[in-house]
Amino acid sequence: MQFHAGLFAAIALGSFSLVACTDAPPSTTPSADTPEAEVTDATPAESGDVGNLAIRANGEDFVRQGFVSKDGWQISFDHVYVNLTEVTAYQSDPPFDPDGDVSPEATVETLLIDEKTVDLAAGDDAAEPILVSEVAAPPGRYNALAWKMVPASDGPAAGQTLQLIGTAEKEGRTVNFILNVDQSYTYVCGDYVGAARKGILEAGGDADLEATFHFDHLFGDGEAPPDDAINVGALGFEPLATLAADNSLEVDMATLETQFSDEDYTLLETALIGLGHVGEGHCAETTAS
Numbered sequence: 001m002q003f004h005a006g007l008f009a010a011i012a013l014g015s016f017s018l019v020a021c022t023d024a025p026p027s028t029t030p031s032a033d034t035p036e037a038e039v040t041d042a043t044p045a046e047s048g049d050v051g052n053l054a055i056r057a058n059g060e061d062f063v064r065q066g067f068v069s070k071d072g073w074q075i076s077f078d079h080v081y082v083n084l085t086e087v088t089a090y091q092s093d094p095p096f097d098p099d100g101d102v103s104p105e106a107t108v109e110t111l112l113i114d115e116k117t118v119d120l121a122a123g124d125d126a127a128e129p130i131l132v133s134e135v136a137a138p139p140g141r142y143n144a145l146a147w148k149m150v151p152a153s154d155g156p157a158a159g160q161t162l163q164l165i166g167t168a169e170k171e172g173r174t175v176n177f178i179l180n181v182d183q184s185y186t187y188v189c190g191d192y193v194g195a196a197r198k199g200i201l202e203a204g205g206d207a208d209l210e211a212t213f214h215f216d217h218l219f220g221d222g223e224a225p226p227d228d229a230i231n232v233g234a235l236g237f238e239p240l241a242t243l244a245a246d247n248s249l250e251v252d253m254a255t256l257e258t259q260f261s262d263e264d265y266t267l268l269e270t271a272l273i274g275l276g277h278v279g280e281g282h283c284a285e286t287t288a289s
Contacts, residue, residue, distance in 0.1 A: 051201040053137035054208040055087055055112040055145075058129035059120030062215045069168075070220025070230075073175075073237035077166035080120040081157035082213065084132065087112040087147040089199070089209055096144035096190045098284035103188065104144040110137045112209075117155045120213060121166075129210060142199035145192075145209050145278055149185040161185065162272070168237050175241050178250040187211075187276040187283040194279035212279055218271040235267040 059080055061067070066076035088111050090096065092104035113133040122130060149161045157163040162181040167174055192198040192210055201207035220234030243249055243259055257265055273287050 049138075049203060050136045051139050051203055052134055052206045053089060053110060053112065053142065053199075053201055054134040054206070055089070055132045056129040056208055056210050057082065057084065057118045057120060057132050058210050058212045059215060060212065062219075063120045063213075064123065064127055065125045067216070067219070068222030069237040070222060070224075070226065070234050071236040071238040072222060073168040073170045073219075073241065075166060075168045075219060075237060077121040077164065079156070079163070079165040080215075081117055081152075081155075081160065081163040081165075082120060083115070083117045083149060083152035083155075083157060083161055084113060084211065085115040085148045085150050087132070087211070088145070089137070089142040090144035090146070091140045091142055092144040092190075096188070098188060098190055098282060101284075104146070106144070108138050108140055108142075110135065110142070115153075117152050117157055119156075132211075137201060139201050139203040139205070142201060142207070142209060143191045144189065145199075145211065146186075146188040147211055147276070148187075149276075151182050151184070162275075168241065170237075170241070173241075174247060175244045176248050177240060177244070179240070180250070180252040181272060183253060183272065183287055185273060185276065186286045189276070189278040189283035190281060192278045193281035198279075210278060212277040213275045214277055215275070217274050218268075233267065233270065235264060235271055239264045 063077050063080050066074065068074050088109060090104040090106040090110075091108035093107050094105065096104040112135055116132055118130050118132055120130060151161050152158050160180045160182055161184060162179075164177070164179040164181075167176050169175075194210075199207055199209050216230055217233065218235055220231040220236050221228070224230050239260060240249060240251070243251060243256075251259075256268060260268065269287075273285050276283050276285060
């Protein structure tokens with residue numbers, strides 16, 4: 001797939017700032033005989049020298065409960081598949097700053113999952129963020145998280161990095177849509193930003209980290225003012241609805257590049273690259289063909 005060179009260069013060199021706490025205890029380096037964490041779907045720690053470190057994927061209420069786009073479409077999702085690879089947690093000293101650092105200066109590095117496709121829309125309206133993996137890991141403060149999104153080799157979204165399946169309704173019209181995204185993305189993030197801290201693991205204890213996906217960056221938020229930044233930078237749903245035939249739409253990025261205006265395709269690319277967060281914390285984000 002072809003990309004606009006100017007946008008790619010800006011994104012590849014750009015990064016976003018993260019507000020991170022700096023009063024946490026320093027990272028802990030494991031001893032030489034500390035076992036490496038095994039990557040399984042659920043491997044509880046059996047030794048007091050390690051703890052249980054979980055990674056969850058969160059599409060937020062926008063995915064679980066549905067929402068109104070910036071242009072008035074009521075969107076609900078049946079499935080939101082995302083293929084995650086090389087999900088890695090770090091104890092970084094100093095703390096990783098996505099606004100300027102190239103990579104975490106890791107004293108501890110723990111692979112949480114090698115590859116897994118997750119449905120962010122799984123469960124009911126009140127479902128918790130999806131548990132992707134839980135591994136035995138050395139204790140300490142995990143203050144950086146990295147992952148890639150690449151096309152899945154198999155499974156329900158084979159060939160796609162991201163697949164959105166759902167319906168959109170507006171003024172009596174219903175559009176059934178499937179949006180396929182096969183672009184690859186890389187995210188390197190600092191501390192989780194939210195109501196409670198995450199990633200502080202004690203020996204024999206439990207902690208979790210979260211890869212968060214902000215789909216309001218793609219569709220906007222009908223509850224926010226039109227001139228709010230979340231809406232100014234979002235595509236909305238109307239450009240997709242315009243392409244629907246018989247109120248049905250299945251498109252991929254190659255098709256959208258040819259059928260969207262340059263402005264709309266740029267909004268789409270930028271919004272997709274900016275999906276990944278750690279809570280409200282931003283990440284250093286890049287994309288590659």
